[in-house]
Structures are given as structure tokens and as C-alpha cells.
Amino acid sequence: MSAPTNKETALQKRKMRIVEAALECFLENGYHQTGVREIAKKAGISLGNLYNHFSGKEAVLAEIAALDRQETQPFLDILADDEQPEATLLRFISAYADHAALPENVIFSIELVSESIHNPEIAALFNDNWASLVGAVSSLLNKGMADGCFREFSNPDETAEMIMDLLESLGLRLYFADGGKKKDAAIDDLKEFVRCAIRPPVAR
Amino acid sequence: MSAPTNKETALQKRKMRIVEAALECFLENGYHQTGVREIAKKAGISLGNLYNHFSGKEAVLAEIAALDRQETQPFLDILADDEQPEATLLRFISAYADHAALPENVIFSIELVSESIHNPEIAALFNDNWASLVGAVSSLLNKGMADGCFREFSNPDETAEMIMDLLESLGLRLYFADGGKKKDAAIDDLKEFVRCAIRPPVAR
Amino acid sequence: MSAPTNKETALQKRKMRIVEAALECFLENGYHQTGVREIAKKAGISLGNLYNHFSGKEAVLAEIAALDRQETQPFLDILADDEQPEATLLRFISAYADHAALPENVIFSIELVSESIHNPEIAALFNDNWASLVGAVSSLLNKGMADGCFREFSNPDETAEMIMDLLESLGLRLYFADGGKKKDAAIDDLKEFVRCAIRPPVAR
Amino acid sequence: MSAPTNKETALQKRKMRIVEAALECFLENGYHQTGVREIAKKAGISLGNLYNHFSGKEAVLAEIAALDRQETQPFLDILADDEQPEATLLRFISAYADHAALPENVIFSIELVSESIHNPEIAALFNDNWASLVGAVSSLLNKGMADGCFREFSNPDETAEMIMDLLESLGLRLYFADGGKKKDAAIDDLKEFVRCAIRPPVAR
DNA sequence: CATGAATGAGTCTTCATTCAT
DNA sequence: AATGAATGAAGACTCATTCAT
Numbered sequence: 001m002s003a004p005t006n007k008e009t010a011l012q013k014r015k016m017r018i019v020e021a022a023l024e025c026f027l028e029n030g031y032h033q034t035g036v037r038e039i040a041k042k043a044g045i046s047l048g049n050l051y052n053h054f055s056g057k058e059a060v061l062a063e064i065a066a067l068d069r070q071e072t073q074p075f076l077d078i079l080a081d082d083e084q085p086e087a088t089l090l091r092f093i094s095a096y097a098d099h100a101a102l103p104e105n106v107i108f109s110i111e112l113v114s115e116s117i118h119n120p121e122i123a124a125l126f127n128d129n130w131a132s133l134v135g136a137v138s139s140l141l142n143k144g145m146a147d148g149c150f151r152e153f154s155n156p157d158e159t160a161e162m163i164m165d166l167l168e169s170l171g172l173r174l175y176f177a178d179g180g181k182k183k184d185a186a187i188d189d190l191k192e193f194v195r196c197a198i199r200p201p202v203a204r
Numbered sequence: 205m206s207a208p209t210n211k212e213t214a215l216q217k218r219k220m221r222i223v224e225a226a227l228e229c230f231l232e233n234g235y236h237q238t239g240v241r242e243i244a245k246k247a248g249i250s251l252g253n254l255y256n257h258f259s260g261k262e263a264v265l266a267e268i269a270a271l272d273r274q275e276t277q278p279f280l281d282i283l284a285d286d287e288q289p290e291a292t293l294l295r296f297i298s299a300y301a302d303h304a305a306l307p308e309n310v311i312f313s314i315e316l317v318s319e320s321i322h323n324p325e326i327a328a329l330f331n332d333n334w335a336s337l338v339g340a341v342s343s344l345l346n347k348g349m350a351d352g353c354f355r356e357f358s359n360p361d362e363t364a365e366m367i368m369d370l371l372e373s374l375g376l377r378l379y380f381a382d383g384g385k386k387k388d389a390a391i392d393d394l395k396e397f398v399r400c401a402i403r404p405p406v407a408r
Numbered sequence: 409m410s411a412p413t414n415k416e417t418a419l420q421k422r423k424m425r426i427v428e429a430a431l432e433c434f435l436e437n438g439y440h441q442t443g444v445r446e447i448a449k450k451a452g453i454s455l456g457n458l459y460n461h462f463s464g465k466e467a468v469l470a471e472i473a474a475l476d477r478q479e480t481q482p483f484l485d486i487l488a489d490d491e492q493p494e495a496t497l498l499r500f501i502s503a504y505a506d507h508a509a510l511p512e513n514v515i516f517s518i519e520l521v522s523e524s525i526h527n528p529e530i531a532a533l534f535n536d537n538w539a540s541l542v543g544a545v546s547s548l549l550n551k552g553m554a555d556g557c558f559r560e561f562s563n564p565d566e567t568a569e570m571i572m573d574l575l576e577s578l579g580l581r582l583y584f585a586d587g588g589k590k591k592d593a594a595i596d597d598l599k600e601f602v603r604c605a606i607r608p609p610v611a612r
Numbered sequence: 613m614s615a616p617t618n619k620e621t622a623l624q625k626r627k628m629r630i631v632e633a634a635l636e637c638f639l640e641n642g643y644h645q646t647g648v649r650e651i652a653k654k655a656g657i658s659l660g661n662l663y664n665h666f667s668g669k670e671a672v673l674a675e676i677a678a679l680d681r682q683e684t685q686p687f688l689d690i691l692a693d694d695e696q697p698e699a700t701l702l703r704f705i706s707a708y709a710d711h712a713a714l715p716e717n718v719i720f721s722i723e724l725v726s727e728s729i730h731n732p733e734i735a736a737l738f739n740d741n742w743a744s745l746v747g748a749v750s751s752l753l754n755k756g757m758a759d760g761c762f763r764e765f766s767n768p769d770e771t772a773e774m775i776m777d778l779l780e781s782l783g784l785r786l787y788f789a790d791g792g793k794k795k796d797a798a799i800d801d802l803k804e805f806v807r808c809a810i811r812p813p814v815a816r
Numbered sequence: 817c818a819t820g821a822a823t824g825a826g827t828c829t830t831c832a833t834t835c836a837t
Numbered sequence: 838a839a840t841g842a843a844t845g846a847a848g849a850c851t852c853a854t855t856c857a858t
Contacts, residue, residue, distance in 0.1 A: 218842085249844090250845060251845070252843070253844065
């Protein structure tokens, strides 16, 4: 494998510029309302040249979705620490909620879900990301069950999904509440809700 | 109140036909991918005539969103029975989950949320619906707290929102799982999750 | 010939209402920018009913142009007094300039001329009106020539046309000057110009 | 100043082709009756490409109006010679009348005036052109007054406007007379009229 | 790799007019 | 005479994409 030449990294930088420009546009006006021209302009390149880097508008969206994967890693790292499952889970919730509550992430999540419905390729990327997070949470739940610090879930995978659902939904809710709701309080409520939902039948 | 004339009802029927046609189209191809021509064609009327009934494409979407309100009523009715809060809540969950899991409802929810981001009018209609459901659930939670059959929520409203979030998310999840997941099992898991989340600290 | 019944006059009134409404619309937005719906609405009748009175949008315009003829009469009356040709001509100029300077008349003249280019029927009506005025002025010029108070025109008809041109143009100019020009001063200048143009070679 | 590249001139040529095509269409059917498709077709380009050169239909009209300015220059040149004001003026009248009598110029003038009423941008372009001509005529009149070969105008600017009015109106009149009137005779009559209108009180 | 002119199907919407009631 | 729903062609304009340079 040859080391990346300057040319190669320059190209990647160019691609990055496009992706970033596209992301900005999508967040501001939505995927469908954004024109390829607009993206190229914001990226500072010519319209035609964009097609030398991406096969089309959709490919740009796919690239963004793929890059999203990178942002997932820190959360997987948090979940990897399974010494104290409950503490870890709560730490994860705090961290992920902070991330999911960013308006840009809310908007982009919706845009992605919405696009997923009629676009299998995007759906696949989206599911991938989701599955890796759910899998990690699920592992933690299993560990906690084994340790006896969580109750017996009849279906840990499903429980993991529901916890993730709550986190994503929180972002959406805060977005539409539009400042009228305190993020930190909402996160605390979510933690309380989850803690109750996973604690063993008899309080410790 | 004067009785509706034949003309009036015929007009309403026509409007209904358009709304139904539009709904079908939106579900099949999404709001943005659907052309006004397509709607008119499916409704069996001329393109121009559609504009005699609606001011534009967006107005059709708004009408659909407004009609959605009617579908909400049965669930409010269920929640109104607060004799046995827990049983009522579980009944509501079953009913609403069934409803939210219908592919058409999933798709339409997403389409509506997605549109809400860049379209305040739709956002308002959507929020209205949501608020009425959350309010009803919240009332029930308060009653349950007073009765002692639920734990003390530090914030019943937020709890209600989370329960609703779980229900909406369930639909989405089942939709993307695309047959690979059993609806009934998932609903049971959700009930279990919520039951644990709201029960008093010491098991009854 | 039977006397007009109440019904007949009511109909004419209705037609008048339509014509007036149309005129208002045309002045405000121009003939092409005005929709038939708009006219009907302003006239207080239904869209379909307008077609019971006029064969179409163009027919309404034609009717307006025809009615314009009536407004011409007073000026023909002024010109009919040929005792003192110069005084009469100057009186006519004052009166017609006042009329031609009204914004509504300017706009309508332009609209009519513009439409005349691609529409022979309108052109005919327009020319009719014009010809009757030019004819009357021409008669006056001939009388003045015979009386010796005007110079010998090599072509009185053409001279009459030019005087009328100056009057119509004055309206247009005042319209676009938009308040920056004094109407009365402009009329005085026009009178001076015409007086010089028609006086005999040696000053009286 | 860098020399225009081949590309630049090719582009300007393309723009010219569009402008010419549009002009043809406008003359034939009028501005409002002409569709953008028609222009593109006549220019031999695709519909969409027209929008790469002009922001819209109106911009094409504006460009035409702007180009009209160039045609004005020769007349300004004629008027610049103020050695013999009367001779110069008469030469100008002949030249401008010839120009103004061309059917295409008549039609286009009307179209432009008509559009000016509801469209300030076009009005501005139109006024510009007009003002430059009136200004030049006015200068000449002033020179002629100083030389004593013209009478004392109480308002030379206004007089200049009236002379221009006569010229424009002549075109219109000849257009509607539609062959029934001799252009040259009409021009002679106009010259006679103006000569009388500007000569000093006592014949030379 | 870079450019932006060129494409043409596609967008929503408006319009004058007709017609059943 | 009166209504307004129905028609469908025409309106201006946008778009993702291609291609010659």
C-alpha cells in the first residue's frame, strides 16, 4: 500500500469541502430544497467539477451519512466500558443526548430517515449506524443483567432499541420545543425514566 | 344549523377524493416526489380543478394533517377512562402501537415531521395533534400518581412525552425492520418497559 | 321601437358595472395582468355570468373603447365653434390637455394603442375616435386658413394630427414625469408652441 | 484591457442570438403573447439554457431596451453639430423620423412604453434613452436661441420634448395608417410644422 | 481535474372559457 | 340570468445531469 500522495489528500480535502458545503445546505433548506448548484457554489468549485467527485446529489448525501459513522465511535467507546453497567449507561445517555439534541443533528436525522423511506441505499447506511449503537447498548444490558444490577429483560435487544429511541426522540422534542424546554432537565428526566425501567424489581 | 345541501356534500366528497388521492401518492412516493398532476389524475379530476378546491399542493398536505386529528380522537377516548390508570395506559399503548405500526402511518408521520422543519404551518398542525395526546397521557399519569399505583414522576409531562416517543419510534422501527420483527412481541416488550418505568419503587 | 323595460335597463346597469370594474382593474394592473375572475369579483357577479353579458375578456375591452367615444363628444362640441378659430383651438387644447393628463386616461390610451397592434378590432375602435377628433381639428384649421388668422398649411389634416399628437404625448410625458413637472406650465408651453406653429408668417 | 477570448465573444454572440430572437417574437406577437419557449426555439437553443444567459423573460426585454441605447448614438451625433442649428435640427428630424417610422421601432416603442407603466426597471431604461435625446435637442434649441435663428422659447426643454413627441407620434401614425399615408410627405409636413413653431416672430 | 454552457423533462400555478345545474 | 365547478393548454421557471473544451 503506497502512502497517500499530496494529490490524494488534496482530493480528499476537496471532497470534504463539498460534503461540508452540502451538509450546511441540507441543514438550512433540507435535502430536496437544496440544488446541486448551491452546493457547488458554497464549496467554491464549479458545478461540473462536483460530478468528478460524486456521481450525483444522492451520492453526496450517502457520503454524509457514511461520515456520520465516525461520529458514532466515541459513543461506542463509552459503552465499551462494562465494569459498572448502570453508571456507564447513564454516562452514555448524557453524552448521546447532548449530541442528539444539537439542532443540526436533529434535522439531519430526520432528513435521513425521511430519505430512507424511498431510498434503500440511504436506509442501509442509516440502519448500519443505528445497529452498531443498539448492539453496543444491548451488550451492556446483557452484562448488567448478568451482574444482577439490571432486571431481567425479556428482550435486551428490544430494550436497547427503546433506550436509543428515547434518546433520538429527545432531540426531536427539544428541537420543536424551540427553547421552551430545558435540555438538562429533560435529560435528567430521561435518565430517571430509564433507570426505573431497567432497575431490578426491588429497589437497591 | 341548516342541513347540508346535496351540492355541499358533493363538494366535500370531491375534496375528500383529492385528499385521499394525495395521501396515496404521498405514501407511495413522498410529498416532494409527488406532482400535482399525479394527484389530480389519481383523484380523477383535471389539474386546474384541483386549484378550485385547494390553494396549492401544500394546502392539500395541510388538509391531510388536519384530518389526521380525527384519527386521534379514539385514543383520547381510551385515555379518558382513569379508573384504573395502569390498565388504561396499557390498553392505550396496545391500541396506539397498532395504529402507529401501520406502514402508512409511519410514512406519513415521517413526511409530516420532515416537512415541519421548514414549514411552520405544518409544524403547528403536527404539534397540535401531538400535544393533545401527550396531555391526555400526562393526565392519566397524574391520576396514577395520586392513586399511588405509579411512582412519583419528577415530571409527568416529560414522562408522558417519553411514552409517546416510544410508541412513535416503535412504528418506525417495525417499518424499517420490514417483517423481520414481530409486531406483537415488540408491543409486549414496550409494555414491559413502560410498566417497569412507571411502577412504584417496591414491586407490588 | 318599444320603450326600454325595467329589465332591459337593469341589464344595461349590470353591463355597466362590469365595464367599470374592468376599467378599474385594467388601470391598476394592465389588461394582460388582469384576470376575468378579478373583473367578475369586483363587479360583484359570478364568473360564469360575465359570459352572459360579454363574449369574453376582449369584448369587455372593446366595450370600454366604445364607451370612450362618449367622452370625446364634449371636445367635438368645443371645436364646433369656429367663429374665432384661434381662440377656439386654444380652448380646445386646454380642455383636452386636462383630460389627456389624467393618469387613468394616459394608462388607458397606452393599453389601447398597445392592444391595437395585434388586435384589429380594438384598432378600429381606437382609430374611429381618433379620426373624429382629428377631423374636427382639421375643419377648424381650414376655417382659420380661410379667415386668414392661420398660416397656409400645406396639409391641414396632417397639421391637425400633429396637434392631437402633441396633446396625447403631453399626457404621457406628465405621467412619467410623475409630479416633477407642472401640468399648467406644460400646457402653456404647448399652447405657445402650437400658436407659433400655426400663426401667419408675419406677426399680427 | 484584456482582449476578449474566443469564449467570451462566443457567449456574447449567443446572448445576441437570444436577444434577436426575442425581438422578432416580441414584434410579431407582443411581449406578453410571446413565450419563453418560443424565444429559445427561435434562438436555436434549449429552454433551460436561456436561463443560463438571462435571469428570465423580463431580463431579455431589459437587455433589448438597453441595446436600444446604442441605436440612439447616431442621432446624438447629428445633434452635436450646432453650427447651423436650424439645418441641423431639420437633418435630425429627417433622420429620426425615418428611424421612428420603421414598423419594428414603432411596435417596440409601444411595447416598451406599455411595459413601463407597470414595470419600473423598464421605465428607467426607457426614460434614460428619451432623456438623452431630449437633452441633445434642447441644447441645440438653446444654441439656436443664442444665435437668434430661433425664437425665444419660454422653455426650451419642453419645446425639445414636444419636437421629440412629434417624431415618435409620426411613427405611430404612419404605422396605423398602414400604407395609406406617404412617409416622405408626412415628414415634410412635420418639418414645416416645426420650422414654423421655432422661427422668430418676423419671417427672415 | 476543472469549467460552465447546454439539455429538456419536470415543477407548480394561472388562465379564459365552457357547461351542467 | 345566474352560479361556480370543471377543463386543459399555456405560463414562467428549476433541476440534476452531461459534455465539449
